Every structure is written in C-alpha cells, then in structure tokens.
Amino acid sequence: MRVFAAGFQMETNTFSPWPTGLRGFEEGSLRRGGDALDGEGSDHMTARLWRDLCADDGHAFTPGLFAWAQPSGPIVQSVYEGLRDEILEHLKTKGPFDVALLFLHGAMVSTGCDDCEADLVRRARAIMGDKAVIGVELDPHCHLSQDLVDVADAVILMKHYPHDDNLERGRELYDLCMATALGRVRPTSSLFDCRMVGFYPTTREPMADLVERFKAAEREDGVLSVSFAHGFPWGDTPDTGSRVLVIADDNPSLASEMAERIGREVYDRRDALLPRFPALDLALDQLKGVSGLVVIADTADNAGGGAPGDNTSVLAALLERGIEKAALGAIWDPVAVAVCAEAGVGARLSLRLGGKSGPTSSDPLDVTATVRAVKADHTQTGLGGSTSDLGLSVWLEIGGVDVVVASIRTQVFSPDAFTGLGIDLSGKRVVAVKSSQHFQGGFAPIADTVIQVATRGAIQMDFAALPYLKKRDLNFHPRVADPLA
Numbered sequence: 001m002r003v004f005a006a007g008f009q010m011e012t013n014t015f016s017p018w019p020t021g022l023r024g025f026e027e028g029s030l031r032r033g034g035d036a037l038d039g040e041g042s043d044h045m046t047a048r049l050w051r052d053l054c055a056d057d058g059h060a061f062t063p064g065l066f067a068w069a070q071p072s073g074p075i076v077q078s079v080y081e082g083l084r085d086e087i088l089e090h091l092k093t094k095g096p097f098d099v100a101l102l103f104l105h106g107a108m109v110s111t112g113c114d115d116c117e118a119d120l121v122r123r124a125r126a127i128m129g130d131k132a133v134i135g136v137e138l139d140p141h142c143h144l145s146q147d148l149v150d151v152a153d154a155v156i157l158m159k160h161y162p163h164d165d166n167l168e169r170g171r172e173l174y175d176l177c178m179a180t181a182l183g184r185v186r187p188t189s190s191l192f193d194c195r196m197v198g199f200y201p202t203t204r205e206p207m208a209d210l211v212e213r214f215k216a217a218e219r220e221d222g223v224l225s226v227s228f229a230h231g232f233p234w235g236d237t238p239d240t241g242s243r244v245l246v247i248a249d250d251n252p253s254l255a256s257e258m259a260e261r262i263g264r265e266v267y268d269r270r271d272a273l274l275p276r277f278p279a280l281d282l283a284l285d286q287l288k289g290v291s292g293l294v295v296i297a298d299t300a301d302n303a304g305g306g307a308p309g310d311n312t313s314v315l316a317a318l319l320e321r322g323i324e325k326a327a328l329g330a331i332w333d334p335v336a337v338a339v340c341a342e343a344g345v346g347a348r349l350s351l352r353l354g355g356k357s358g359p360t361s362s363d364p365l366d367v368t369a370t371v372r373a374v375k376a377d378h379t380q381t382g383l384g385g386s387t388s389d390l391g392l393s394v395w396l397e398i399g400g401v402d403v404v405v406a407s408i409r410t411q412v413f414s415p416d417a418f419t420g421l422g423i424d425l426s427g428k429r430v431v432a433v434k435s436s437q438h439f440q441g442g443f444a445p446i447a448d449t450v451i452q453v454a455t456r457g458a459i460q461m462d463f464a465a466l467p468y469l470k471k472r473d474l475n476f477h478p479r480v481a482d483p484l485a
C-alpha cells in the first residue's frame with residue numbers, strides 16, 4: 001500500500017491579540033519530506049514511527065509537510081492556506097495514496113476558518129476519493145467537530161495530559177487505518193457533547209480513573225477506539241468544549257450508546273473535575289508549612305496555551321516576600337535577553353523585565369540583575385523526550401531568585417530549562433515554572449510539593465467567565481450547573 005503522512009499543528013488562542021504568521025511556524029518547526037523524519041518534536045517522532053511501521057509491513061511511505069507553531073492568535077489566512085495547500089499538493093502530485101495519516105492538533109483557527117482540521121481533511125478527501133483511508137491523530141485540547149469526524153475514517157486523540165502517549169496513539173491510528181484499508185474493519189464513529197468546558201490533568205483523580213475507564217471500554221467487543229476531547233477553553237468556536245468519541249466496528253448504535261454512556265460518566269463528575277487551584281498569595285503562604293523543594297506553576301501564563309509568557313506577577317511576589325533560594329522560568333523577553341547578552345556574564349545592570357505584551361502580562365518589573373550566564377540556542381527536554389527550543393537565553397540573578405529569560409516563547413517542560421544554563425536546582429526552596437500541566441513529567445520527580453497556582457493571566461481557569469462572545473454558545477458547565485438537563 002502507499003501511505004502518505006503530514007503534520008500541521010497550531011493550538012489557537014482566539015483571545016490572543018497576536019496573529020500567527022509564517023514566522024511562528026519557522027520559529028516552531030517547518031520540515032518537508034525526508035527532512036521531516038529528522039526533527040526532534042513529537043510530530044517528527046510520530047512520523048518516524050509511521051515510517052518504521054510501514055517499512056516493517058512492506059508499505060511505501062511518503063512524508064509531506066510537518067508544520068508546528070507555538071500557540072498564539074488565529075493564523076493569517078494566506079499563511080494557513082499556503083501550508084494547507086502544500087500538503088494537498090503533495091497528495092495530488094506524489095499520489096495516489098491508499099492511506100493518509102495526519103498528525104494535527106485540533107484547535108487550529110485561521111482568520112477565515114474556525115475548523116481548519118475539517119477544512120484540510122475535506123480537501124484531502126476530495127483529492128484521495130472515498131476509497132482511500134484518512135486517519136487523524138489529535139491532541140485532546142482540540143475542538144472536536146462532527147464535520148471532522150464525518151470526513152475522516154478514524155480520529156484518535158491522545159489520552160494523557162501531559163501528552164506522553166503520542167506514539168502509542170500514533171501506533172493505534174496506524175493499525176486501525178491499515179485494518180480499514182485491508183477491509184478487516186469498518187470504523188463507525190459517534191460523538192457525544194458533554195457540554196463542559198474544563199481542564200483535565202490525567203495525573204490526578206477523578207481524571208486518572210476516567211482514563212482507565214476509557215481504556216477498559218476499548219477492550220469491549222466491537223469497540224475500536226475511545227477518545228475524550230478535553231477541548232481547548234481559550235478558543236471561541238462553535239465546537240469548543242469536552243466531547244467523547246467512540247469508534248465501533250461497523251456498528252453505529254454501539255458507537256453512539258457507548259459515547260453517551262461514557263460522556264455521562266464524565267458529566268456526572270463535572271464538579272469534581274473542575275480545577276481548584278489556590279491564588280498566588282495563598283500558594284506562597286503555604287510555603288511556610290512545607291519543607292523540601294516546592295514547585296509552583298504559573299498556570300495562566302503558559303505559552304503552550306497561547307499566553308505571552310512575560311507575566312511578572314509571580315516574580316514580583318517572590319521578590320516582595322524576600323523569598324530566597326528560588327528559581328523562576330522562563331520569562332519571554334527577547335529585548336531584555338539581547339541587552340543582557342550584550343552586557344555579558346558578570347554584568348550588573350538595571351533592567352525593565354517582562355510585562356510588555358498587554359494587560360494579561362501584568363506590569364514590567366524594574367530590577368537590578370546580575371547576568372550569570374548567556375547561552376545561544378538554549379534548549380530543554382520537551383514532551384516524550386523531544387527537544388524544545390528557548391533560543392538565546394540568559395540566567396539572571398535578581399534578589400534571591402535565579403531567573404531564566406528566553407527569546408523563544410515556550411512553556412517550561414523540564415529542569416534542564418534551568419540546569420542547561422548552569423542553575424543548580426538542588427538546595428532550592430522554590431522553583432516557579434510557566435506551565436499549566438506539562439511541567440509535571442519533568443518536575444514532579446524532583447519536587448517534594450507541587451502547587452498549581454490560579455495566577456491571573458492570559459489563560460485563566462475561571463471557565464464560567466471566559467469571554468465567549470462570538471461562536472461558543474453559553475449553555476455549558478461550569479457557566480450552567482446542569483446543561484444537559
């Protein structure tokens with residue numbers, strides 16, 4: 001068989017003021033053909049997996065474009081269309097293909113389209129025809145639309161948050177698509193709308209238990225796949241929210257019965273699933289009562305959700321309280337980085353740091369900083385062992401806090417975001433990271449206590465108050481207590 005693969009990912013924060021242009025993808029990842037097999041991101045790791053599986057099974061494998069950008073505002077329409085059409089052009093000119101495997105995010109919005117994934121797959125279908133099999137792997141923070149489910153043969157979402165299971169799910173998608181192409185199964189999909197907007201780390205209850213429930217349901221007769229779309233709360237589209245997707249083997253009624261049954265199991269726990277994080281002052285008060293290393297997460301300024309990454313509130317609070325033996329990262333401020341890199345290691349200078357992107361960034365901080373390290377092309381370990389770039393970065397000592405300032409916007413995934421610059425985390429009292437949940441994989445093993453803080457910023461967790469003014473209807477939990485009634 002002839003198998004095509006491509007990736008196109010951008011989780012769009014429609015509340016972000018910044019458009020995403022081509023530079024966003026160039027700074028993220030933009031690789032084509034064989035070059036796409038060499039990258040270090042999770043999309044490239046998945047491409048290599050699919051290549052290897054095809055090689056083992058004797059199928060011809062053709063990689064197309066793999067494009068990824070850090071979340072920010074809607075993609076400029078011409079940029080979206082240019083990248084989309086490049087994938088479609090490969091399908092036309094390098095095909096025909098029997099199977100297309102697409103590694104998408106699922107919350108991509110351009111300035112002219114609310115559901116870019118369905119748009120892409122619909123156009124791919126028009127080129128490939130009804131007999132070809134199109135499989136899509138998605139991040140659970142997606143707007144999972146009926147349009148996409150209808151036009152693809154199989155959609156499988158990662159089950160874990162942190163997303164450490166992209167390869168496992170990629171293998172399942174490959175197996176399901178091949179079995180479909182060989183006529184061994186016939187996927188029939190059903191979607192259940194839970195009418196919830198939420199945030200569901202799978203590292204704690206009750207979500208961890210629900211993930212086991214989804215996996216158990218997949219072992220039932222006739223069931224091919226069970227996925228839970230967490231949804232991406234910070235995108236205002238008609239399909240924003242949490243949904244359950246079940247794929248059964250040639251059995252639409254089994255798919256719809258199970259999707260509703262599992263969807264209602266999630267729904268019944270909706271209040272317990274709401275994140276209840278302490279506010280910043282309360283979290284810092286808690287430091288007094290605990291010993292060892294405390295990792296605090298600035299959940300609302302997570303670049304991975306489209307936030308600027310330059311909010312200064314946590315740093316300001318640490319400095320005001322005189323907390324020492326602390327580290328904080330990574331503040332996105334390319335101007336400050338350039339100034340400090342120019343001043344060089346050992347320089348002590350007055351600096352206006354962060355707080356520049358808008359009201360959600362808080363205020364810039366005027367500090368006296370000592371430059372302790374400068375590193376070009378600083379990186380950290382990303383999801384699943386991938387590499388995440390921070391670009392030209394500096395270690396600044398400000399009061400008792402070692403601060404990482406980076407020139408590429410990214411959340412913090414791993415301790416090497418600090419240690420790679422020379423910051424020793426052993427003996428630290430507090431490490432503050434800009435991340436909502438993905439930091440857990442790297443930091444939970446070294447932390448005695450982890451506190452996710454309900455900070456103020458661009459991706460706040462007060463879902464009832466999210467400004468859905470355009471597309472998403474307002475009948476959802478927690479805005480409404482019982483929206484399915």
Ligand SMILES: [Zn+2]
Pocket residue numbers: 139140141163
């Ligand atoms: Zn995600």
